[in-house]
Amino acid sequence: MIQFTEYLLNISQKQIMSLKLLPPIILIILAVSGVGYFLFIHQKDAEMTAQKSTVKPAFHFDSTNIKGWQSSQNAYPLESVTKDYTGDRTELPLVSMTIHRNDNAKTDNCFVSYSYYQSQPIDIAVKLKEENQQVTQKSSTLSLDETDIQTLPITTNQDKINVAIHRYNLSGSYPGEVMRGIELGYVNVKKGYIEIQGICAEFNQLDGTLAIFRAVTFDEAGQTEVGKIIPGKY
16 A cells, blocks of 8 residues: 555655555545546556456446546456555455546546445444544644535445535645545445545535536446446346
8 A cells, every 4th residue: 555655755657556546535635647647547447457357346427417527447456456566455446437527628626436345344434534544644734624424326236325425625734736625435335335535626626526426326236238227136
Protein backbone atom coordinates (compact mmCIF):
# COMPACT_ATOMS: atom_id res chain seq x y z
CA MET A 1 0.00 0.00 0.00
CA ILE A 2 1.38 3.41 -0.94
CA GLN A 3 1.96 5.60 2.06
CA PHE A 4 0.72 9.20 2.13
CA THR A 5 4.11 10.92 2.35
CA GLU A 6 5.68 8.58 -0.18
CA TYR A 7 3.10 9.54 -2.77
CA LEU A 8 3.47 13.28 -2.22
CA LEU A 9 7.24 13.35 -2.13
CA ASN A 10 8.27 10.71 -4.65
CA ILE A 11 5.91 9.39 -7.35
CA SER A 12 7.66 6.45 -8.99
CA GLN A 13 6.33 4.60 -12.01
CA LYS A 14 5.19 1.67 -9.88
CA GLN A 15 3.33 4.06 -7.59
CA ILE A 16 1.56 5.64 -10.55
CA MET A 17 0.50 2.18 -11.71
CA SER A 18 -0.90 1.54 -8.22
CA LEU A 19 -2.89 4.77 -7.78
CA LYS A 20 -6.21 3.01 -8.28
CA LEU A 21 -5.36 0.71 -5.37
CA LEU A 22 -5.12 3.48 -2.81
CA PRO A 23 -7.69 3.55 0.01
CA PRO A 24 -10.33 6.25 -0.53
CA ILE A 25 -9.14 8.75 2.07
CA ILE A 26 -5.62 8.68 0.69
CA LEU A 27 -6.97 9.28 -2.81
CA ILE A 28 -8.37 12.64 -1.76
CA ILE A 29 -4.88 14.03 -1.15
CA LEU A 30 -4.13 13.97 -4.86
CA ALA A 31 -3.04 17.06 -6.73
CA VAL A 32 -5.24 17.84 -9.73
CA SER A 33 -2.60 16.42 -12.06
CA GLY A 34 -2.60 13.27 -9.92
CA VAL A 35 -6.30 12.80 -10.61
CA GLY A 36 -5.47 12.76 -14.30
CA TYR A 37 -2.96 9.98 -13.75
CA PHE A 38 -5.56 8.02 -11.77
CA LEU A 39 -8.14 8.17 -14.53
CA PHE A 40 -5.60 7.42 -17.30
CA ILE A 41 -4.18 4.37 -15.56
CA HIS A 42 -7.63 3.09 -14.62
CA GLN A 43 -8.71 3.19 -18.27
CA LYS A 44 -5.55 1.45 -19.43
CA ASP A 45 -6.05 -1.31 -16.86
CA ALA A 46 -9.62 -1.78 -18.08
CA GLU A 47 -8.47 -2.07 -21.69
CA MET A 48 -5.94 -4.74 -20.73
CA THR A 49 -8.60 -6.94 -19.12
CA ALA A 50 -11.57 -6.23 -21.38
CA GLN A 51 -10.85 -9.16 -23.67
CA LYS A 52 -11.00 -11.75 -20.88
CA SER A 53 -14.10 -13.68 -19.77
CA THR A 54 -17.21 -11.50 -19.72
CA VAL A 55 -19.01 -13.66 -17.16
CA LYS A 56 -17.91 -11.73 -14.08
CA PRO A 57 -19.21 -8.91 -11.88
CA ALA A 58 -19.50 -5.52 -13.53
CA PHE A 59 -20.72 -1.97 -12.91
CA HIS A 60 -22.84 -0.22 -15.54
CA PHE A 61 -23.27 3.54 -15.99
CA ASP A 62 -26.33 4.78 -17.90
CA SER A 63 -25.33 8.15 -19.32
CA THR A 64 -28.50 8.56 -21.39
CA ASN A 65 -29.79 11.51 -19.37
CA ILE A 66 -26.49 12.73 -17.95
CA LYS A 67 -24.38 15.12 -20.00
CA GLY A 68 -20.72 15.86 -19.48
CA TRP A 69 -19.74 12.56 -17.84
CA GLN A 70 -18.31 9.29 -19.09
CA SER A 71 -17.22 6.03 -17.49
CA SER A 72 -14.14 3.92 -17.87
CA GLN A 73 -14.51 0.26 -18.74
CA ASN A 74 -14.65 -2.09 -15.79
CA ALA A 75 -11.15 -2.80 -14.49
CA TYR A 76 -10.16 -6.07 -12.81
CA PRO A 77 -7.03 -5.32 -10.73
CA LEU A 78 -6.51 -8.88 -9.57
CA GLU A 79 -6.18 -9.95 -13.20
CA SER A 80 -3.69 -7.26 -14.15
CA VAL A 81 -1.25 -7.05 -11.22
CA THR A 82 2.11 -8.62 -11.98
CA LYS A 83 4.48 -10.69 -9.87
CA ASP A 84 6.29 -7.44 -9.03
CA TYR A 85 3.32 -6.19 -7.03
CA THR A 86 4.32 -6.23 -3.35
CA GLY A 87 1.04 -5.13 -1.77
CA ASP A 88 -1.64 -7.24 -0.12
CA ARG A 89 -3.71 -8.76 -2.93
CA THR A 90 -6.63 -9.32 -0.55
CA GLU A 91 -6.99 -5.53 -0.40
CA LEU A 92 -7.54 -5.22 -4.15
CA PRO A 93 -11.08 -4.89 -5.52
CA LEU A 94 -12.35 -7.61 -7.79
CA VAL A 95 -13.76 -4.96 -10.13
CA SER A 96 -13.84 -1.18 -10.21
CA MET A 97 -15.13 1.58 -12.47
CA THR A 98 -14.49 5.33 -12.59
CA ILE A 99 -16.89 7.99 -13.91
CA HIS A 100 -15.35 11.33 -14.77
CA ARG A 101 -15.96 14.60 -16.59
CA ASN A 102 -15.73 14.62 -20.36
CA ASP A 103 -16.86 18.23 -20.77
CA ASN A 104 -13.87 20.48 -21.43
CA ALA A 105 -15.84 23.48 -20.20
CA LYS A 106 -15.96 22.00 -16.70
CA THR A 107 -12.96 22.59 -14.45
CA ASP A 108 -14.09 21.01 -11.19
CA ASN A 109 -12.01 17.82 -11.71
CA CYS A 110 -14.73 15.72 -10.07
CA PHE A 111 -14.86 11.97 -10.43
CA VAL A 112 -16.81 9.09 -8.89
CA SER A 113 -15.51 5.56 -8.43
CA TYR A 114 -17.13 2.22 -7.58
CA SER A 115 -15.19 -0.79 -6.29
CA TYR A 116 -16.45 -4.27 -5.43
CA TYR A 117 -14.59 -6.47 -2.96
CA GLN A 118 -15.37 -10.14 -2.43
CA SER A 119 -15.25 -10.66 1.33
CA GLN A 120 -17.30 -11.28 4.42
CA PRO A 121 -19.83 -8.52 5.24
CA ILE A 122 -18.18 -5.45 6.73
CA ASP A 123 -19.21 -3.24 9.65
CA ILE A 124 -19.85 -0.03 7.72
CA ALA A 125 -19.55 2.28 10.73
CA VAL A 126 -16.16 0.79 11.61
CA LYS A 127 -14.98 1.06 7.99
CA LEU A 128 -15.94 4.73 7.79
CA LYS A 129 -14.14 5.45 11.05
CA GLU A 130 -10.99 3.72 9.81
CA GLU A 131 -10.96 5.69 6.59
CA ASN A 132 -11.50 8.98 8.42
CA GLN A 133 -8.65 8.27 10.82
CA GLN A 134 -6.19 7.98 7.95
CA VAL A 135 -6.32 11.73 7.43
CA THR A 136 -5.33 12.75 10.96
CA GLN A 137 -2.78 9.95 11.16
CA LYS A 138 -1.01 11.13 8.03
CA SER A 139 -1.23 14.88 8.56
CA SER A 140 -1.94 16.84 11.73
CA THR A 141 -2.84 19.94 9.70
CA LEU A 142 -5.78 18.38 7.86
CA SER A 143 -9.27 17.74 9.19
CA LEU A 144 -12.07 15.77 7.54
CA ASP A 145 -15.36 17.37 8.59
CA GLU A 146 -18.60 15.53 7.82
CA THR A 147 -21.28 17.91 6.55
CA ASP A 148 -24.26 15.75 5.60
CA ILE A 149 -25.43 12.33 4.43
CA GLN A 150 -27.20 11.71 1.13
CA THR A 151 -29.27 8.53 0.77
CA LEU A 152 -28.96 7.35 -2.82
CA PRO A 153 -29.90 4.10 -4.60
CA ILE A 154 -27.91 1.47 -6.42
CA THR A 155 -29.62 -1.37 -8.28
CA THR A 156 -28.05 -4.81 -7.88
CA ASN A 157 -29.08 -8.37 -8.75
CA GLN A 158 -30.62 -8.64 -5.30
CA ASP A 159 -32.59 -5.42 -5.10
CA LYS A 160 -32.50 -1.65 -5.36
CA ILE A 161 -30.45 -0.74 -2.29
CA ASN A 162 -30.24 2.64 -0.61
CA VAL A 163 -26.69 3.68 0.23
CA ALA A 164 -25.75 6.32 2.81
CA ILE A 165 -23.23 8.59 1.09
CA HIS A 166 -21.29 10.55 3.71
CA ARG A 167 -20.05 13.93 2.49
CA TYR A 168 -16.97 15.64 3.88
CA ASN A 169 -15.09 18.89 3.58
CA LEU A 170 -11.33 18.49 3.87
CA SER A 171 -10.09 21.58 5.70
CA GLY A 172 -6.68 22.72 6.84
CA SER A 173 -3.41 23.50 5.14
CA TYR A 174 -1.10 21.21 3.26
CA PRO A 175 1.77 21.82 0.81
CA GLY A 176 0.51 21.64 -2.74
CA GLU A 177 -2.98 21.20 -4.12
CA VAL A 178 -5.53 18.89 -2.51
CA MET A 179 -9.02 17.68 -3.34
CA ARG A 180 -11.33 19.01 -0.63
CA GLY A 181 -14.76 17.63 -1.52
CA ILE A 182 -15.20 13.97 -0.55
CA GLU A 183 -18.09 11.50 -0.67
CA LEU A 184 -17.79 8.02 0.79
CA GLY A 185 -20.25 5.15 1.17
CA TYR A 186 -20.34 1.38 1.60
CA VAL A 187 -22.99 -1.28 1.08
CA ASN A 188 -22.88 -5.02 1.71
CA VAL A 189 -24.08 -7.24 -1.14
CA LYS A 190 -24.42 -11.01 -1.51
CA LYS A 191 -20.76 -12.03 -1.73
CA GLY A 192 -18.92 -8.91 -0.63
CA TYR A 193 -19.30 -5.16 -0.43
CA ILE A 194 -19.24 -2.09 -2.65
CA GLU A 195 -17.16 0.98 -1.87
CA ILE A 196 -18.34 4.25 -3.43
CA GLN A 197 -16.38 7.49 -3.47
CA GLY A 198 -16.83 10.88 -5.05
CA ILE A 199 -14.01 13.40 -5.21
CA CYS A 200 -14.10 17.09 -6.21
CA ALA A 201 -11.60 19.93 -6.02
CA GLU A 202 -13.94 21.84 -3.69
CA PHE A 203 -16.74 20.73 -1.38
CA ASN A 204 -19.34 22.97 -3.02
CA GLN A 205 -18.89 21.05 -6.29
CA LEU A 206 -20.10 17.73 -4.88
CA ASP A 207 -23.75 18.32 -5.77
CA GLY A 208 -22.73 17.86 -9.40
CA THR A 209 -22.06 14.16 -8.71
CA LEU A 210 -25.48 13.28 -7.25
CA ALA A 211 -27.04 12.34 -10.58
CA ILE A 212 -24.19 9.89 -11.16
CA PHE A 213 -25.10 7.75 -8.16
CA ARG A 214 -28.64 7.25 -9.48
CA ALA A 215 -27.34 6.07 -12.86
CA VAL A 216 -25.08 3.20 -11.74
CA THR A 217 -26.12 -0.45 -11.48
CA PHE A 218 -24.09 -3.42 -10.30
CA ASP A 219 -24.27 -6.90 -11.79
CA GLU A 220 -22.74 -9.14 -9.13
CA ALA A 221 -23.65 -12.32 -11.03
CA GLY A 222 -21.93 -11.18 -14.21
CA GLN A 223 -24.61 -12.68 -16.41
CA THR A 224 -26.91 -9.83 -17.45
CA GLU A 225 -26.91 -7.44 -20.36
CA VAL A 226 -25.66 -3.92 -19.80
CA GLY A 227 -28.38 -1.79 -18.23
CA LYS A 228 -30.85 -4.70 -17.89
CA ILE A 229 -30.24 -5.87 -14.34
CA ILE A 230 -33.40 -7.32 -12.81
CA PRO A 231 -33.51 -7.11 -9.00
CA GLY A 232 -34.14 -10.45 -7.32
CA LYS A 233 -32.83 -12.58 -10.20
CA TYR A 234 -29.62 -13.64 -8.45
